[in-house]
Every structure is written in structure tokens, then in C-alpha cells.
Amino acid sequence: METHLPSSTPPSVVNHHTRSATRRAVRSLGASSTELAWENEGGHLRNEDAWYRSGRSASEEPPPAAVTGSVPRPSAGFRDELSKKDHDVVDASWAGAVPQSYGVAPRVRVGRDRWFNLLWLLPVGFVLLIAAVAIAKGLRELPAVAGFVAAHPGTVVPAGAEDTAGSPGWVGWQHFFNMLLLIPIIRSGLTIIADHPRFYWTRHSTPGRDWFRVQKPVPADPLWTAKQDSITLPDGVGLPGRRHSIGLARWWHLGVNTLWLGNGLIFYILVFTTGHWTRLVPASWDVFPNALSAMIQYLSLDWPAGHDWLAYNSLQLIAYFVTVFVAAPLAFITGLGMSPALSTKFRRISSVFSIQAARSLHFLVLTWFLVFIVAHVTLVVTTDVRRNFNMMYANRDGDSWHGFWVFAASLVVLIVVWVAATPVTYRHPRTVQRVGYALIGPVQRLFEHLDAKPGQYTEKDISPYLWHNGKYPATPEYADLLEHDFAGYRLRVSGLVEHPVELDLAQLRALPHHEQITQHFCIQGWSGVAKWGGVSMQTIVNLVQPKPEAHWVVFYSFAEGPDGGVYYDAHPIEQMGYHLTMLAYDMNGDSLPYGHGAPLRLRNEVQLGFKHVKWIKGVEFVEDFAEIGGGEGGYNNDHEFFGYRQSI
Numbered sequence: 192m193e194t195h196l197p198s199s200t201p202p203s204v205v206n207h208h209t210r211s212a213t214r215r216a217v218r219s220l221g222a223s224s225t226e227l228a229w230e231n232e233g234g235h236l237r238n239e240d241a242w243y244r245s246g247r248s249a250s251e252e253p254p255p256a257a258v259t260g261s262v263p264r265p266s267a268g269f270r271d272e273l274s275k276k277d278h279d280v281v282d283a284s285w286a287g288a289v290p291q292s293y294g295v296a297p298r299v300r301v302g303r304d305r306w307f308n309l310l311w312l313l314p315v316g317f318v319l320l321i322a323a324v325a326i327a328k329g330l331r332e333l334p335a336v337a338g339f340v341a342a343h344p345g346t347v348v349p350a351g352a353e354d355t356a357g358s359p360g361w362v363g364w365q366h367f368f369n370m371l372l373l374i375p376i377i378r379s380g381l382t383i384i385a386d387h388p389r390f391y392w393t394r395h396s397t398p399g400r401d402w403f404r405v406q407k408p409v410p411a412d413p414l415w416t417a418k419q420d421s422i423t424l425p426d427g428v429g430l431p432g433r434r435h436s437i438g439l440a441r442w443w444h445l446g447v448n449t450l451w452l453g454n455g456l457i458f459y460i461l462v463f464t465t466g467h468w469t470r471l472v473p474a475s476w477d478v479f480p481n482a483l484s485a486m487i488q489y490l491s492l493d494w495p496a497g498h499d500w501l502a503y504n505s506l507q508l509i510a511y512f513v514t515v516f517v518a519a520p521l522a523f524i525t526g527l528g529m530s531p532a533l534s535t536k537f538r539r540i541s542s543v544f545s546i547q548a549a550r551s552l553h554f555l556v557l558t559w560f561l562v563f564i565v566a567h568v569t570l571v572v573t574t575d576v577r578r579n580f581n582m583m584y585a586n587r588d589g590d591s592w593h594g595f596w597v598f599a600a601s602l603v604v605l606i607v608v609w610v611a612a613t614p615v616t617y618r619h620p621r622t623v624q625r626v627g628y629a630l631i632g633p634v635q636r637l638f639e640h641l642d643a644k645p646g647q648y649t650e651k652d653i654s655p656y657l658w659h660n661g662k663y664p665a666t667p668e669y670a671d672l673l674e675h676d677f678a679g680y681r682l683r684v685s686g687l688v689e690h691p692v693e694l695d696l697a698q699l700r701a702l703p704h705h706e707q708i709t710q711h712f713c714i715q716g717w718s719g720v721a722k723w724g725g726v727s728m729q730t731i732v733n734l735v736q737p738k739p740e741a742h743w744v745v746f747y748s749f750a751e752g753p754d755g756g757v758y759y760d761a762h763p764i765e766q767m768g769y770h771l772t773m774l775a776y777d778m779n780g781d782s783l784p785y786g787h788g789a790p791l792r793l794r795n796e797v798q799l800g801f802k803h804v805k806w807i808k809g810v811e812f813v814e815d816f817a818e819i820g821g822g823e824g825g826y827n828n829d830h831e832f833f834g835y836r837q838s839i
């Protein structure tokens with residue numbers, strides 16, 4: 192009983208975990224007299240193992256009579272403790288007036304613990320580019336290279352190219368919508384990254400094992416939360432930029448994505464029905480030597496000859512092909528790879544291709560898009576720019592200024608949208624939440640029906656460290672319970688049920704034991720596997736017998752949220768019968784630690800982490816959540832504009 196972590200925990204994590212965590216927990220509760228008690232106990236929760244064993248041995252027996260006997264007080268008490276504050280703007284009080292905190296320059300890990308600052312790529316890249324130009328110029332003077340370039344001029348013009356010459360009007364529109372949609376997608380994606388500014392390759396998200404970060408190393412504080420780790424972005428960069436504005440960023444990201452995917456689907460259909468695909472898909476091996484030739488020509492600053500909008504040069508062709516047919520679908524697939532519902536259901540894929548691989552690849556796809564955009568825009572404006580604009584924007588050939596003015600007008604639209612998006616989001620966050628839900632909500636709702644079976648993970652998959660999140664409980668009520676090992680704890684299950692109950696921990700432990708090893712998916716992007724022991728929600732449902740009009744189940748916490756008022760979250764009643772929905776009082780074979788929600792927390796693996804209420808004091812079955820708190824179905828939905836269906 193030295194620690195709540197499994198033995199595979201790296202020493203650095205173990206050493207400071209339990210002792211100072213509990214001490215800090217108690218300190219944050221302002222209970223200085225108890226601090227000595229904790230010290231005397233050697234810094235861990237007392238009687239945990241005895242408690243655990245008694246629960247285990249009793250688990251075969253039928254529940255004690257008291258379980259069905261005691262009738263709790265009316266449930267209005269929980270609701271009275273909620274904040275009814277109606278937020279209709281985002282201002283300085285955002286997320287409990289979280290102070291701004293900027294990250295650090297991007298860093299990539301080299302080896303075990305050395306970090307390379309990517310800003311060095313600017314001077315290094317510049318020197319390399321100059322060297323490459325010098326080398327390319329030298330190469331072109333060699334007869335062999337001159338011969339190669341003459342034999343492979345840079346472009347392969349496919350047979351029948353005449354049929355698709357020029358650029359049809361739909362390409363121009365598609366191109367415009369693509370830009371219009373991609374900008375908010377990228378910007379909101381950056382805000383999502385800023386909420387957990389680290390990337391990993393394994394599902395454990397172990398501090399110090401990130402391969403990329405824009406944040407300082409994780410502090411030693413064992414109760415450091417992922418929310419504390421989030422960073423601010425400038426408003427013109429992020430959408431929105433404010434620290435921990437991921438709720439709003441996700442509506443932009445997922446909502447606009449549905450439009451972008453729609454635009455992309457139309458593009459695919461048009462490209463293949465008009466024969467235009469021959470301009471984007473490499474059709475012969477000749478493309479590769481020609482791409483090399485085009486690269487040498489570009490680098491020697493003597494650019495390959497254009498082909499009158501019959502065919503793109505081979506380097507361009509490959510870049511367009513990768514962007515349209517590799518990067519875009521990969522963005523979509525890796526995006527879905529981060530969904531708790533899909534990952535838990537499609538085990539075979541997600542066991543190999545974890546959320547963190549998906550998130551890292553999603554980020555590398557973003558990098559590809561950014562590099563592509565910079566190179567593409569540079570080449571467009573440095574190669575026959577007026578003709579390019581005429582072709583793409585005015586559906587005509589020639590050197591007139593016509594296309595340029597259409598382009599300029601489209602640029603004004605992009606800039607206005609760019610500049611307005613963040614301030615409009617701050618002024619009308621509920622509208623962003625509603626429109627976002629209208630766009631992506633049906634899909635989120637659909638995936639909620641995926642009731643996955645347990646068994647994806649085993650003991651050896653348990654993460655050495657699970658990040659903490661949220662605001663720790665700090666009420667005298669909770670401090671008192673914690674001090675007495677939750678001896679006075681009563682879980683109150685009430686609302687629209689035939690048999691409301693109050694259960695103490697011994698009674699909970701006497702109910703049939705349910706155990707699952709599952710992966711946690713925080714909305715911020717980190718993950719981790721843990722073993723949870725407790726009671727299946729189905730057992731509770733059987734015990735209390737919900738009335739037919741109960742449609743939602745609300746979980747109330749002892750802890751307040753950052754804006755004041757008690758943390759709560761509503762779940763659809765169907766999900767209470769899912770295999771992986773449970774109330775956990777154990778974690779990794781020990782009592783649930785303070786930081787992870789002692790004495791009781793929810794697991795509902797179809798949902799993102801913020802819906803897994805920790806430090807639960809009550810459960811209420813209701814018809815509708817409109818009357819509860821701010822009426823949006825959960826603390827984060829009321830205060831930070833999250834959504835209540837979070838299967839992706």
C-alpha cells in the first residue's frame with residue numbers, strides 16, 4: 192500500500208505521488224489540524240486495504256436490507272447547489288477567471304530527455320536552402336544533369352489532356368470554399384492543441400514521454416492538472432485564442448469540418464465525373480524523374496516551363512495528389528481515431544493505432560497542410576501570377592487584371608471572416624455552441640449508441656501515470672468526509688425512481704463487484720489506461736427502478752466547478768445499461784485516490800472524460816435537464832460551452 196500507482200510507475204512519478212498529493216489535498220481544504228494526522232499515517236489514505244478487502248469478501252452476499260430501506264430527503268438539495276449563472280458572453284471571468292499563460296517555442300524531443308527548439312529551423316533552413324540552390328545551380332552545369340533535365344522537362348502531359356484544358360468554374364468555387372473553411376478549421380485546431388500542448392506516441396500520455404511540446408516540462412506537483420497545463424494563443428491565431436476555450440474551438444473545428452468534408456466530397460465527385468482527375472493523379476512512373484527534374488529546376492531558380500493549363504508539372508502533381516487524396520482523408524480518419532466511442536468499439540484498430548498515434552498524425556497532417564499552403568502560395572504569385580488568377584478566379588485565360596480583382600475580393604471575405612471569428616465567438620458563444628451542435632451533434636448522437644464490450648485492455652496496459660483534471664473539492668463537508676475515511680459518506684440516488692436509496696461505502700462494496708480496464712479520453716487530447724473497480728450502473732438501476740419518464744441521469748459532485756456552483760453532468764439513461772458504465776470506488780486495485788475522485792466517480796466509456804464526474808455525492812434520475820443548473824446538461828456545457836453528447 193505504498194502508492195496508488197502500479198509497480199511499473201517510473202520512480203520519479205512514484206516518489207512524490209501519494210505523500211505530497213495528500214498533503215496538498217488537505218492543505219487545499221484548509222484543514223491544517225488534519226495535516227499532522229496525515230503525516231502520522233505516513234501520508235496515505237488510512238484503512239484503504241481493510242476497506243477494500245471487506246468490500247471484496249462481502250461482494251458475494253446479497254445487499255444488506257438497509258440498501259433498499261432508507262428513504263432519502265428530497266433531491267432538490269443538489270439542484271440548489273448548482274450555479275444558474277447564464278453566460279452569454281466570454282469575458283475576463285472566463286473559466287473561473289483563468290489567468291492567461293503562454294507556452295514556449297515548439298520543441299521536439301531527441302533521445303531520452305534532450306529537446307530541440309524548432310525555431311532553430313529558421314536559420315538552419317535558410318542556410319540549407321541557400322546551399323541547395325548553390326548545389327542545384329552547380330548540378331545543372333553538369334552535362335549529365337542537363338541531359339536528364341532535357342529528357343525529363345518536368346511535366347508529363349497525359350493523353351487526352353486537351354479535353355480538360357483550362358480550369359472550369361467549379362474548381363474556382365471549390366478552391367474558394369476550401370480556403371474559407373480550412374482557415375477556421377486550422378485555427379480552432381491550434382486552440383485544441385493549446386489545451387494540451389503536447390504530443391505522444393503511446394496511449395499513456397506519460398509526462399516526459401511527449402515527443403513534441405509547446406509548453407514547459409510537466410511540473411513535479413503530483414496534483415498538477417491538465418487544465419493548468421493548457422496555454423493561451425493570440426486571438427488572431429487560435430479560434431478562439433483564450434486559454435482553455437476548447438469547448439468553443441471544438442464546435443468550430445468539428446462543425447466546419449462537416450462542411451469541409453461536404454465540399455471535399457463534391458470535389459471528388461466532380462473531379463471523377465469530369466475527367467479532371469487525370470490532372471491530379473499520377474498515371475505513369477515518368478512522374479517521378481520529372482518531379483526530380485522540376486525540383487532541380489526550381490532550386491536552380493530557373494523554373495520549369497508551364498504547360499498552358501493542360502497538365503501540372505510533376506512536382507506540383509505529386510503535391511496536389513498527396514494533399515487531396517492522402518492528407519485530407521488522413522485528417523478525417525485520424526480525427527475519428529481520437530473518438531472514445533469509436534476507439535472503444537473498434538478495438539482491433541484502436542489497440543494498434545492508439546488515440547495518441549491518431550492525434551500525432553493529425554498534427555503531422557496539419558504540418559503538411561501548412562507547408563503546402565506556404566509553398567503553393569509562393570509559387571502561384573511568383574509564376575505567371577495574373578494568368579493564374581484569371582484561370583482560378585475568373586475562368587478565363589490571359590494576362591488581364593480581371594482575375595486579380597476577383598481574387599482580391601475573395602481575399603477581403605477571408606480576412607473579414609478571419610478577423611471577426613474570434614470576437615464574434617466571444618460575443619455569441621451560445622450561438623456557436625448551437626450551430627456547432629446542429630452541424631455535428633447528429634453524428635455525436637449516432638456514435639453514442641456504440642455499447643462496447645469490456646476486455647480491450649489487460650493489467651499490462653495500465654498507464655504508469657494518469658493525468659489529473661478538474662477543480663479539486665474544497666468544501667468543509669468534503670474535508671470532513673476525507674478526514675474520516677468517508678465513514679459518513681452516503682451516496683444518494685433519487686429522482687424519478689421507485690426506490691430511492693442512500694448507500695454508504697460498505698453497502699456499495701457489498702453490491703456485485705464490477706471491474707474494467709479502460710482507456711480515458713480527455714477532451715483536451717490526453718489519454719491513459721486504468722483499472723476501475725466498483726458497481727455497474729446497471730446494478731444501481733436495478734436497485735432503484737427508474738420510472739418510465741426518467742430519461743436522463745444526473746451525477747452531482749462534492750466539488751465545485753471553476754465558476755462556482757457544484758460540478759454535475761447529465762447522461763442519457765440508455766447508457767446506464769452499457770457494459771462500460773459504472774461507479775468506481777477502486778482504481779488500479781486500491782481505493783480511488785483523492786485526485787481521481789474519492790470516494791466515488793463515474794465511468795461511461797462512450798463519452799469524453801469531462802462527463803466522468805468525480806467525487807460523486809448524488810445521482811438523480813430526471814426527465815429533462817433543462818431545469819438543472821444552467822440547463823445545458825452539464826457544468827462544462829453551462830459554463831464553457833461544451834456539448835452534452837461527446838462520443839467524439
Ligand SMILES: Nc1nc2c(c(=O)[nH]1)N[C@H]1C(S)=C(S)[C@@H](COP(=O)(O)O)O[C@H]1N2
Nearest residue numbers: 659660661662713748758787800801803805
Ligand atoms: N467533479 C468533477 N469531476 C470531473 C472534473 C471536474 O472538474 N470536476 N473534470 C473532468 C475531466 S475534464 C476529466 S478529463 C476527468 C479526469 O479524471 P482524472 O483526474 O481521474 O484523470 O475528470 C472529470 N471529472
Ligand SMILES: [Mo]
Nearest residue numbers: 713714800801
Ligand atoms: Mo477532460
